[in-house]
Amino acid sequence: MPVLEVLHLKKSFGGVTAVEDISFSVEAGEVFTIIGPNGAGKTTTLEMIEGLQSPDAGQIQFGSLSWSKNSEQIKVTIGVQPQSGALFDLLTVEENLDLFATFYPKSRPAAEVLEMISLTDQRNKQVKKLSGGQRQRLAIGLAMINDPTLIFLDEPTTGLDPQARRNIWDIILKLKELGKTTILTTHYMEEAEKLSDRVCIVDQGKVVTLDTPAALIDRLTKEREVRLSMLDGEAAAIETEKVALLHPAVVRTNREGSSLQLWTTQPEDTLYELFGFTKDRGFRVEQISIREMSLEDVFIAFTGKEWRD
Numbered sequence: 062m063p064v065l066e067v068l069h070l071k072k073s074f075g076g077v078t079a080v081e082d083i084s085f086s087v088e089a090g091e092v093f094t095i096i097g098p099n100g101a102g103k104t105t106t107l108e109m110i111e112g113l114q115s116p117d118a119g120q121i122q123f124g125s126l127s128w129s130k131n132s133e134q135i136k137v138t139i140g141v142q143p144q145s146g147a148l149f150d151l152l153t154v155e156e157n158l159d160l161f162a163t164f165y166p167k168s169r170p171a172a173e174v175l176e177m178i179s180l181t182d183q184r185n186k187q188v189k190k191l192s193g194g195q196r197q198r199l200a201i202g203l204a205m206i207n208d209p210t211l212i213f214l215d216e217p218t219t220g221l222d223p224q225a226r227r228n229i230w231d232i233i234l235k236l237k238e239l240g241k242t243t244i245l246t247t248h249y250m251e252e253a254e255k256l257s258d259r260v261c262i263v264d265q266g267k268v269v270t271l272d273t274p275a276a277l278i279d280r281l282t283k284e285r286e287v288r289l290s291m292l293d294g295e296a297a298a299i300e301t302e303k304v305a306l307l308h309p310a311v312v313r314t315n316r317e318g319s320s321l322q323l324w325t326t327q328p329e330d331t332l333y334e335l336f337g338f339t340k341d342r343g344f345r346v347e348q349i350s351i352r353e354m355s356l357e358d359v360f361i362a363f364t365g366k367e368w369r370d
């Protein structure tokens with residue numbers, strides 16, 4: 062039985078439809094990631110599930126529990142990362158954890174949480190003196206203080222430098238080792254690809270696709286991005302692009318100056334033909350590379366939008 066099931070959620074604000082129709086279910090122990098462009102409805106979806114907003118329509122079930130009948134039970138089962146503005150700046154790290162612990166009938170010892178979020182050495186530091194990454198780790202710690210089975214992290218790494226982001230990935234992986242379920246939203250594709258068991262892509266308030274990162278990428282594996290850089294300038298690239306577009310396996314192309322990008326389902330065959338052409342014309346190709354598809358390509362393919370990372 063899924064730990065969370067969301068069925069046909071809908072939410073509008075005045076004339077703006079934030080969530081049009083979102084359904085998914087989450088299994089115990091998985092990292093389930095929702096990604097999507099700005100304004101896709103990710104935060105609104107999460108807030109409805111967390112009980113912070115009421116849906117206009119649809120159902121939210123935590124196993125057999127629902128907000129209308131079992132709100133007290135749900136509150137002790139889930140952990141929600143507070144916005145970083147909700148932390149108490151003048152209190153120390155440990156005092157914040159102790160304070161949040163009082164909101165719950167049962168809590169995990171602060172020392173254990175401090176270890177998990179690698180803030181034991183900063184336990185007596187005032188929160189206002191923490192770095193951005195440390196604040197975010199504390200926010201995740203606060204989401205864990207009631208020892209929840211299901212944890213919601215809304216863009217926990219936004220704005221952090223790569224090392225601080227990696228520290229947060231480590232916490233998410235530790236939570237997984239403990240058998241916890243994490244529902245994550247992120248702006249970073251690489252993060253979704255690395256951490257998630259399954260990824261749900263939303264756009265304009267609807268689920269566009271949902272699967273494991275590997276399966277999503279697999280759907281596009283037939284397509285490869287080929288890059289060519291021409292030594293003989295833009296005119297050579299323009300002509301080569303025209304020839305590439307005539308090849309039946311070439312899906313689309315892009316050119317900037319003398320550099321050419323093309324997406325093809327038959328890279329070898331396409332290159333063979335292009336090299337035939339460049340050799341005939343005496344054009345010299347300076348660089349060539351064939352790139353594997355990533356989750357970012359899946360996103361672009363399904364939503365038709367560039368990723369904003």
Ligand SMILES: Nc1ncnc2c1ncn2[C@@H]1O[C@H](COP(=O)(O)OP(=O)(O)OP(=O)(O)O)[C@@H](O)[C@H]1O
Nearest residue numbers: 074077078079097098099100101102103104105106
């Ligand atoms: N309280 C609100 N009042 C009015 N409009 C809102 C409100 N909350 C969200 N919206 C609108 O609903 C849409 C979805 O917003 P939401 O914050 O859920 O998207 P998101 O996918 O989380 O975006 P982002 O990645 O930018 O955080 C947006 O058009 C947003 O402007």
